[in-house]
Structures are given as structure tokens and as C-alpha cells.
Amino acid sequence: MVPGLLIAILWLPMAAWSQAVGEYAAGCQHNASALPDRGPGYYVIRRQQARYYGQPEMIRYLQDLGKKIVSAGLPPMLVADIAKRRGGPFAYGHRSHQTGLDADIWLRHPPPNPASERLATITAVDMVDHRDYYLTGAFTDHQRQLIALAAEDERVSRVFVHPLIKQAMCRAYRDADWQGRIRPWFGHSSHFHVRLHCPAGHHDCVPQAPVPRGSGCGHELAGWLQDRAGEITVTATAPWRPRLPRACAGWAE
Numbered sequence: 001m002v003p004g005l006l007i008a009i010l011w012l013p014m015a016a017w018s019q020a021v022g023e024y025a026a027g028c029q030h031n032a033s034a035l036p037d038r039g040p041g042y043y044v045i046r047r048q049q050a051r052y053y054g055q056p057e058m059i060r061y062l063q064d065l066g067k068k069i070v071s072a073g074l075p076p077m078l079v080a081d082i083a084k085r086r087g088g089p090f091a092y093g094h095r096s097h098q099t100g101l102d103a104d105i106w107l108r109h110p111p112p113n114p115a116s117e118r119l120a121t122i123t124a125v126d127m128v129d130h131r132d133y134y135l136t137g138a139f140t141d142h143q144r145q146l147i148a149l150a151a152e153d154e155r156v157s158r159v160f161v162h163p164l165i166k167q168a169m170c171r172a173y174r175d176a177d178w179q180g181r182i183r184p185w186f187g188h189s190s191h192f193h194v195r196l197h198c199p200a201g202h203h204d205c206v207p208q209a210p211v212p213r214g215s216g217c218g219h220e221l222a223g224w225l226q227d228r229a230g231e232i233t234v235t236a237t238a239p240w241r242p243r244l245p246r247a248c249a250g251w252a253e
């Protein structure tokens with residue numbers, strides 16, 4: 001067979017593949033899917049920012065999580081940023097969310113009433129009193145259950161939450177086999193962040209190292225809880241302009 005023809009035949013089906021390319025904080029995505037603006041158990045908020053694109057695996061994960069939320073009798077979750085249609089770095093805000101495998105879910109109590117509140121301008125609620133450093137009464141069993149449902153899914157690599165929220169999850173579900181996926185990280189007191197594993201067949205997706213063994217509830221968490229200075233410096237964010245993989249050339253706008 002003529003080599004050029006062979007290449008064309010091999011390339012055609014690949015062009016239709018969705019792919020997460022590169023690292024979570026230095027990559028892009030190909031053939032992303034859009035999360036519909038609402039569905040069972042969820043609403044997409046701030047749609048005007050057009051950050052509701054993800055790999056099909058992420059879209060399915062979020063829709064599955066929505067159905068679990070309905071079954072558990074919890075209020076709908078608020079899905080905020082996933083990624084831009086072609087991924088790549090945001091002009092401001094996050095470093096990751098570049099490959100369609102990261103999603104932010106806002107924490108809010110009481111839950112919003114879409115009949116009377118505009119989802120475009122809704123705000124999250126900070127669960128932490130940062131001055132006296134405790135979880136406020138806004139963090140209820142609803143939030144605990146929501147984070148647990150998000151973390152128990154095998155597709156999940158990590159769930160980032162504020163250290164005080166990690167502490168609350170440790171108290172409620174210390175020995176759960178998914179507890180180690182919940183990772184303390186500053187800047188996650190009014191939302192949590194779900195990161196999926198590289199899906200099978202995404203050969204250009206660079207996985208993050210596996211989470212350490214164990215629950216993460218012991219001395220590691222204690223170190224985070226003592227690091228009040230780290231929390232204060234996290235808000236200083238410079239624009240993040242990583243070098244993207246060659247496979248992302250011309251994709252990330």
C-alpha cells in the first residue's frame with residue numbers, strides 16, 4: 001500500500017478521538033464535549049465564561065455524580081469551571097483545568113433556588129472562618145456527603161479541599177478506601193476540585209503521581225493545619241503561562 005494512503009487511513013479515525021493532551025497544568029484537549037447547562041442533580045453556573053468543556057469521561061463522571069446526588073436526596077451541585085473548549089491555560093484563575101479532566105464544584109449553603117436566583121451571578125459560600133480558623137455552620141452533612149460521593153468514584157485521581165474540610169472528611173469517613181484521594185490544598189474553602197485519572201487510550205495525557213498510600217489523615221494533615229502562613233500567600237496569583245506540548249500547537253487560544 002502507498003505509505004501516504006496508509007497514513008491517511010490511520011489518521012482519519014484518530015482525528016475524531018477526544019484526547020486529553022499533556023499535563024493538567026500544561027496541556028490542551030481535543031474534541032471536548034460540553035456539559036449541558038442543567039441535568040439531574042446539577043446546574044452549570046457562570047456559563048457566560050464558556051468553561052464548561054471537558055473530555056467525555058469528565059462529562060459522564062459529572063452526570064453520574066448528579067444522578068447519585070438525586071438518589072441521596074441532596075440538593076443539586078453547582079458545577080463551575082471545567083476547561084475551555086480547546087483547553088490550555090486560562091487568562092486568570094487556575095493553573096490546571098487545561099486538559100478537560102479537572103472540574104470545580106462550588107460549596108454553598110443554603111442551596112440556591114434557581115427559580116429566584118440567576119445562575120449566572122450566583123456566588124459560592126466560604127466554608128472557613130479564616131480569621132479564627134474553623135469550619136463555619138455552612139459546612140453541613142450535605143457538603144460532607146457531596147464530597148464523599150465525588151471522591152468514591154474510581155475514575156477520580158484527586159479531590160482538592162481546604163485542610164479544614166479534609167479534617168472534617170477524616171472525622172466522618174476516616175477509613176474509607178477513597179479517603180486518600182481527598183487532598184488538602186489551600187484556596188479550596190468555597191469550592192472543591194475534582195481531578196480524573198488519564199482515561200484509557202489517551203496516550204498523550206501525562207498522569208500525576210499516584211496519591212500516597214493511606215488516608216492522609218495523620219501527620220500530613222497536621223502539617224497542613226499548622227501552615228497558616230501558606231494559606232495567606234496562596235491568593236497571590238501571577239498569570240500562568242506554561243510551555244505546552246507540541247501536540248497542542250494551534251489548539252489553545
Ligand SMILES: [Zn+2]
Pocket residue numbers: 094097102103104192193
Ligand atoms: Zn479547580
